[in-house]
Amino acid sequence: MSKKKFEEFVIKLSEDPKLNQSYIENPEAVMKDFGLEQSEIKAVMQGDAKEVDKLLGTKAICIKTIILMKDK
Amino acid sequence: MGILLAGHVTVRAKRAIENADIVYCLAPSPVSEKWLSTLNKNCVSLQPHYGEGKHRMESYEGMVAQMLSSVEKGLDVCGAFYGHAGVFSWVPHETIRKARKAGFYAEMEPGISAEACLYSDLGIDPGDYGIQSYEASQFLFFDHPPNPASYLLLWQVALAGESTARTFHSDAAKIDMLVNYLRKWYPENHEVILYEAAFLPVEKVRKEKITLGELARSKLELHTTLVIPPAKKLCFNHEIMDLMGLDEESFLRRD
Numbered sequence: 001m002s003k004k005k006f007e008e009f010v011i012k013l014s015e016d017p018k019l020n021q022s023y024i025e026n027p028e029a030v031m032k033d034f035g036l037e038q039s040e041i042k043a044v045m046q047g048d049a050k051e052v053d054k055l056l057g058t059k060a061i062c063i064k065t066i067i068l069m070k071d072k
Numbered sequence: 073m074g075i076l077l078a079g080h081v082t083v084r085a086k087r088a089i090e091n092a093d094i095v096y097c098l099a100p101s102p103v104s105e106k107w108l109s110t111l112n113k114n115c116v117s118l119q120p121h122y123g124e125g126k127h128r129m130e131s132y133e134g135m136v137a138q139m140l141s142s143v144e145k146g147l148d149v150c151g152a153f154y155g156h157a158g159v160f161s162w163v164p165h166e167t168i169r170k171a172r173k174a175g176f177y178a179e180m181e182p183g184i185s186a187e188a189c190l191y192s193d194l195g196i197d198p199g200d201y202g203i204q205s206y207e208a209s210q211f212l213f214f215d216h217p218p219n220p221a222s223y224l225l226l227w228q229v230a231l232a233g234e235s236t237a238r239t240f241h242s243d244a245a246k247i248d249m250l251v252n253y254l255r256k257w258y259p260e261n262h263e264v265i266l267y268e269a270a271f272l273p274v275e276k277v278r279k280e281k282i283t284l285g286e287l288a289r290s291k292l293e294l295h296t297t298l299v300i301p302p303a304k305k306l307c308f309n310h311e312i313m314d315l316m317g318l319d320e321e322s323f324l325r326r327d
Contacts, residue, residue: 007103013273014079020273044274052274057102 002037006055009034073099073152074184075269078107085152085181086111092150096139098163100154100271108152115152118163127236135163136170143171143178154271156185160207160227186297187225189269193277194299196223201302208232208298212250220257221307224300226250230292247288258303260285265299266292 009031013020023030031041043051073089074080077100081089089095089108095115099105109115118138121131142149151157157164158180171178187205191198202222208229210216218224226232233246251260261283268278282290287298308320 007106010103010272010274011078011107014077017079023273047276052272056272 002040003055005034006036006040009036010056073097073104073108073154075100075155075186075189075271076184077101077104077272079273080184082181082183085183088150088181089152091148093147094142095150095152096135096142097152098135098154099152103272104154112150132163132166136167139167140170140174143176144174153183156183156188157181159185159187186227186269186295189277190225190267190297190299193269194265194267194279196299198223201306208250209234212253218254218257218300220303221305222302226298226300228294228296229287229298230294230296242292244288247292251284251287254284254300258284258300262303263301265301266290267297267299268293268295 012034013023019030028041028045031044039051040055042048043055073085074082089111092112093114095108095112096118097105097108097115098118099108105115105117116138118135121134121138122128123131139149139151151164151167153161153164155161164180168178168180190196196203202219203225204216204218204222205225206216206227208226209232211218211226212233213235229247229250230242232250233243263281264284264287266278266280266282270277278296280290284300313319313322
């Protein structure tokens with residue numbers, strides 16, 4: 001899998017609402033047009049989070065603590 | 073820098089990132105960090121400060137100290153945080169407070185928060201019924217009786233009742249306690265929504281409808297928000313309306 005190409009696609013998709021609209025309407029065709037590999041398209045189409053993580057990296061911790069009870 | 077990778081950053085925030093001597097970031101995924109690196113090559117992740125079992129306050133203090141050390145060296149420092157840097161986020165506020173106290177210029181740019189995404193994704197207008205928005209543990213531990221005539225948002229519901237600040241795991245027993253507490257105002261079969269904004273455009277927004285009673289058995293991620301729609305109709309405040317010479321008919325007329 002070409003991680004760089006996939007990252008480029010995801011960033012473009014985030015930045016461009018028009019491309020995003022086309023993607024929502026026909027994701028497979030948009031990914032194919034962009035030149036993504038079949039395995040990458042399959043991972044996205046199947047909602048395979050593990051495979052997508054392999055391409056983009058594992059998600060970081062997304063938490064913000066409000067109640068802070070530090071030990072004294 | 074907003075929630076959606078690369079797409080939510082404001083023009084001003086982007087310029088601040090590009091122009092800084094060093095950028096410290098707390099991003100939701102490695103690809104977000106890579107994207108930031110395309111804007112500024114001197115980009116440092118603050119994620120290594122986190123650790124399972126480590127008190128989160130220690131993590132946060134480490135982040136603040138690291139950013140301030142660069143400020144003290146005379147560098148133009150930018151902190152890039154996902155969502156809105158000032159919403160549910162102690163580190164940016166504290167860094168700015170300390171930098172200003174030390175005589176440095178510091179300011180925060182607003183960003184697109186998860187709450188802003190929620191209004192778009194779920195089609196909720198906070199002006200319609202009002203919104204009550206709490207971090208779930210804050211809601212539980214302090215006296216915040218909800219108004220069931222307006223929406224109630226409970227952020228980080230997976231960690232409701234978590235008081236150690238050392239773990240990132242949900243506790244079903246505590247979620248049950250939350251449900252039992254909410255039952256004072258909402259029926260068990262009240263329809264609620266599990267909401268998760270999309271960090272990446274290839275992800276689907278989660279807007280799963282369940283009943284309140286099903287909450288403890290549902291899959292809860294760290295970034296899942298519990299959205300509780302109103303359980304009763306808005307009531308007129310006749311005391312105020314009488315003072316203002318208004319009646320219920322006044323709100324129905326369009327002339």
